[in-house]
Amino acid sequence: GESVGLHLPTLSVQEGDNSIINCAYSNSASDYFIWYKQESGKGPQFIIDIRSNMDKRQGQRVTVLLNKTVKHLSLQIAATQPGDSAVYFCAAGAYNQGGKLIFGQGTELSVKP
Amino acid sequence: EPEVTQTPSHQVTQMGQEVILRCVPISNHLYFYWYRQILGQKVEFLVSFYNNEISEKSEIFDDQFSVERPDGSNFTLKIRSTKLEDSAMYFCASRKSSYNEQFFGPGTRLTVL
Numbered sequence: 001g002e003s004v005g006l007h008l009p010t011l012s013v014q015e016g017d018n019s020i021i022n023c024a025y026s027n028s029a030s031d032y033f034i035w036y037k038q039e040s041g042k043g044p045q046f047i048i049d050i051r052s053n054m055d056k057r058q059g060q061r062v063t064v065l066l067n068k069t070v071k072h073l074s075l076q077i078a079a080t081q082p083g084d085s086a087v088y089f090c091a092a093g094a095y096n097q098g099g100k101l102i103f104g105q106g107t108e109l110s111v112k113p
Numbered sequence: 114e115p116e117v118t119q120t121p122s123h124q125v126t127q128m129g130q131e132v133i134l135r136c137v138p139i140s141n142h143l144y145f146y147w148y149r150q151i152l153g154q155k156v157e158f159l160v161s162f163y164n165n166e167i168s169e170k171s172e173i174f175d176d177q178f179s180v181e182r183p184d185g186s187n188f189t190l191k192i193r194s195t196k197l198e199d200s201a202m203y204f205c206a207s208r209k210s211s212y213n214e215q216f217f218g219p220g221t222r223l224t225v226l
Contacts, residue, residue: 042219042220043206046216091156095212097169098161098163098169099168099208099211100146100169101215103155103156104155105155
């Protein structure tokens with residue numbers, strides 16, 4: 001079946017360093033991918049998305065890279081701040097599936113001051 | 114900024130009881146979703162709803178589950194006879210169109226005793 005997975009369950013970085021969170025997916029029919037941030041006790045918060053016809057997209061301090069050849073995407077956070085500490089999920093969706101998102105396991109990012 | 118709201122924030126119930134989880138999606142959104150997240154695990158898709166009918170449902174969404182949009186603002190998830198394994202965070206999400214991002218609510222924590 002479809003799956004979306006992350007390579008590491010936890011990531012600890014120093015404040016100011018760059019963070020890279022990785023994700024692998026199985027369904028080559030996925031049309032778009034989304035990174036969500038989830039803080040304790042809250043719902044997933046949209047960070048950035050990328051469509052399958054792109055290989056890179058940049059936002060404010062974040063960059064998502066998509067490698068369809070190996071079905072891998074990553075989230076890069078520049079100059080990581082303590083407020084970035086959270087669990088990060090990647091999710092995949094397809095336009096012909098009514099918006100259903102398949103989520104990965106999540107990586108917990110801890111930022112040390 | 115408009116947001117998805119959910120009530121209650123925490124629901125405790127006895128096994129076998131019926132529960133109704135309530136959501137108020139963003140007002141001009143047309144697509145509605147329920148997801149759940151068992152403690153420490155990834156977010157799982159339950160059901161999508163569009164044009165007053167279910168678009169897609171997962172294997173989790175069996176006959177014990179139902180959804181309803183009783184009026185122009187609320188979107189509910191009913192579990193007829195709760196089981197211990199239904200204990201989880203339940204997230205409602207909505208989006209404006211099939212090309213827009215999904216916005217998640219803060220979740221309802223359901224505890225089945």
